[in-house]
Amino acid sequence: MNGEGSLASGASGAGGLHAERSDIKVRFNNVSMHYGDVEVVRDVSFDIAEGEFVSLVGPSGCGKTTMMNMLAGFVRPTSGDVLLEGVPVSGPGPDRGVMFQEYGVFPWLTVEKNIRFGLDLAIKRHVSRTERQAITEKYMRLMRLGDFRDAWPKNLSGGMRQRLALARAYAANPHFLLMDEPFGALDAQTRSDMHELLHQILQAERKTALLITHSVEEAIYLSSRVLVISARPSRIVERIDIPFGFPRDKSLLDSGEFIALRSHLREQVMKQYAEQQALR
Amino acid sequence: MERLTEFGWRLLPFLTVIVVWYLVRWSGLVDQGLLPPPHLVFLDIWQRSTDGTFLIDIWMSVRRVLLGLLFGMLLAVPVGFLIGWDRRIRRFIDPLINFFRALPPIALIPLAIVYLGIGEVAKVAILFYAAFFAGVIVMYEGMSQTNPLFIRVARTLGATDWEVFSKVIVPLTLPHVLTATRVALGVAWATLVASELVAAQNGIGAVIQNASAFFNLTTIYAGIIAIGFFALMMDTILRWASRRFLDWQEREAQ
Ligand SMILES: Nc1ncnc2c1ncn2[C@@H]1O[C@H](COP(=O)(O)OP(=O)(O)OP(=O)(O)O)[C@@H](O)[C@H]1O
Numbered sequence: 001m002n003g004e005g006s007l008a009s010g011a012s013g014a015g016g017l018h019a020e021r022s023d024i025k026v027r028f029n030n031v032s033m034h035y036g037d038v039e040v041v042r043d044v045s046f047d048i049a050e051g052e053f054v055s056l057v058g059p060s061g062c063g064k065t066t067m068m069n070m071l072a073g074f075v076r077p078t079s080g081d082v083l084l085e086g087v088p089v090s091g092p093g094p095d096r097g098v099m100f101q102e103y104g105v106f107p108w109l110t111v112e113k114n115i116r117f118g119l120d121l122a123i124k125r126h127v128s129r130t131e132r133q134a135i136t137e138k139y140m141r142l143m144r145l146g147d148f149r150d151a152w153p154k155n156l157s158g159g160m161r162q163r164l165a166l167a168r169a170y171a172a173n174p175h176f177l178l179m180d181e182p183f184g185a186l187d188a189q190t191r192s193d194m195h196e197l198l199h200q201i202l203q204a205e206r207k208t209a210l211l212i213t214h215s216v217e218e219a220i221y222l223s224s225r226v227l228v229i230s231a232r233p234s235r236i237v238e239r240i241d242i243p244f245g246f247p248r249d250k251s252l253l254d255s256g257e258f259i260a261l262r263s264h265l266r267e268q269v270m271k272q273y274a275e276q277q278a279l280r
Numbered sequence: 281m282e283r284l285t286e287f288g289w290r291l292l293p294f295l296t297v298i299v300v301w302y303l304v305r306w307s308g309l310v311d312q313g314l315l316p317p318p319h320l321v322f323l324d325i326w327q328r329s330t331d332g333t334f335l336i337d338i339w340m341s342v343r344r345v346l347l348g349l350l351f352g353m354l355l356a357v358p359v360g361f362l363i364g365w366d367r368r369i370r371r372f373i374d375p376l377i378n379f380f381r382a383l384p385p386i387a388l389i390p391l392a393i394v395y396l397g398i399g400e401v402a403k404v405a406i407l408f409y410a411a412f413f414a415g416v417i418v419m420y421e422g423m424s425q426t427n428p429l430f431i432r433v434a435r436t437l438g439a440t441d442w443e444v445f446s447k448v449i450v451p452l453t454l455p456h457v458l459t460a461t462r463v464a465l466g467v468a469w470a471t472l473v474a475s476e477l478v479a480a481q482n483g484i485g486a487v488i489q490n491a492s493a494f495f496n497l498t499t500i501y502a503g504i505i506a507i508g509f510f511a512l513m514m515d516t517i518l519r520w521a522s523r524r525f526l527d528w529q530e531r532e533a534q
Pocket residue numbers: 035038040059060061062063064065066067101232
């Protein structure tokens with residue numbers, strides 16, 4: 001438990017940039033998770049307030065996806081509670097859009113129909129047909145998939161599939177966005193464009209987001225708060241409130257404060273990566 | 281032109297077999313009386329077809345195969361689906377399926393005659409049996425490999441149970457249905473001759489059996505080629521359907 005260093009408590013007290021504690025949307029309450037004999041998550045507690053953007057960074061295989069799956073409603077914690085607006089999560093729902101690490105693009109649907117999948121479901125019956133088409137077109141264009149609207153996913157590159165999965169998740173317009181390494185397969189330029197786009201979407205609609213990433217820079221740039229996850233079993237070793245307001249732009253990446261924060265965070269993450277390595 | 285070349289390539293293996301057939305006959309490796317030459321076999325097919333009886337035999341056989349296949353798949357799809365889906369149902373049904381599948385359909389002919397008589401029903405029932413067990417295995421092995429990720433995705437987008445079924449599970453099941461149909465069709469053709477052992481009045485199987493009673497090898501070969509031809513035609517149609525409707529698949533269903 002020494003891992004929960006002084007910086008952690010200090011930082012969360014200072015920031016104050018995230019929304020008020022009264023509008024807590026998600027609460028992980030002493031959550032632990034075992035798969036058989038393997039302990040994957042150990043006694044994790046944190047809150048996500050309305051409009052917050054929280055990132056999880058930590059070594060591969062430490063249990064980040066597992067934590068997201070508990071919030072998405074695919075697995076239940078072995079002990080503790082994951083509360084969504086005060087109520088334990090009982091299953092998946094359209095309020096929590098998930099962009100999966102493995103994309104989950106439907107191979108039997110064309111690019112266009114993949115994006116429109118969520119919009120064509122019964123829950124979106126109140127949205128007019130023209131509006132649904134407009135939303136589909138919008139995300140197809142933003143994700144630069146317009147030239148491939150009738151292509152099968154098998155003919156897309158990895159980065160294109162990833163953008164398709166993002167388009168589909170965004171188009172369904174969920175209140176929560178849960179994203180598991182959503183930009184991993186993209187080149188630096190596209191990735192940066194996707195960051196701007198995500199900023200815009202979140203700003204416009206004040207969504208709440210949970211992001212899993214291996215990029216410390218990405219985590220800082222996008223988030224209001226970053227949680228550093230330990231080697232397995234997952235614990236939170238550091239909570240850092242990001243002291244930059246929104247909207248942000250790329251010039252932030254070159255600021256001294258950003259660079260200092262980045263190297264501090266990188267060091268923390270490296271330590272955990274080393275421990276996870278030793279674990280194997 | 282390209283189509284013609286393609287057609288030529290399809291035909292080439294069969295032409296090769298015919299050439300080898302002639303060569304074996306001429307080489308003297310096999311007693312000439314035991315291996316009729318191909319042209320006599322085709323002449324036999326032609327003569328039997330023009331006098332009409334062979335066409336009736338073919339039609340009877342094709343009809344039995346199609347009926348057996350239809351009823352077999354009508355049952356195999358839902359059953360294969362259920363046991364592929366639910367582990368408890370699979371635990372219960374799996375041993376039974378493996379037991380009945382191990383039984384050669386020909387062993388059931390006496391039972392079929394006792395319970396179903398010697399008419400069409402008994403013959404179709406045997407083909408149904410063969411088609412069902414072949415189809416159900418393919419169905420449920422395919423289904424049990426279904427990636428649960430797609431269902432999760434649909435759920436997070438707000439799909440109801442019915443929508444998960446109709447918009448995710450059905451499209452994921454379709455390739456397995458087609459593969460199972462192809463396998464079941466092959467098995468049904470393979471079982472045809474046995475099924476027509478039940479009071480063989482007509483059908484290609486009956487033609488072969490009657491010919492064998494008279495040691496008429498030419499007609500036996502004619503019957504065998506007819507079965508192979510129609511089995512291949514039907515399989516080609518199913519393959520075309522897979523290509524046409526399952527274009528999205530990573531690996532083309534062969
Ligand atoms: N369904 C499961 N059954 C058994 N073990 C599992 C299951 N899901 C995950 N695990 C194990 O839990 C651990 C954490 O997995 P998880 O996918 O959460 O890691 P992660 O932090 O997302 O890793 P990565 O960064 O590589 O995606 C791994 O050791 C994995 O093997």
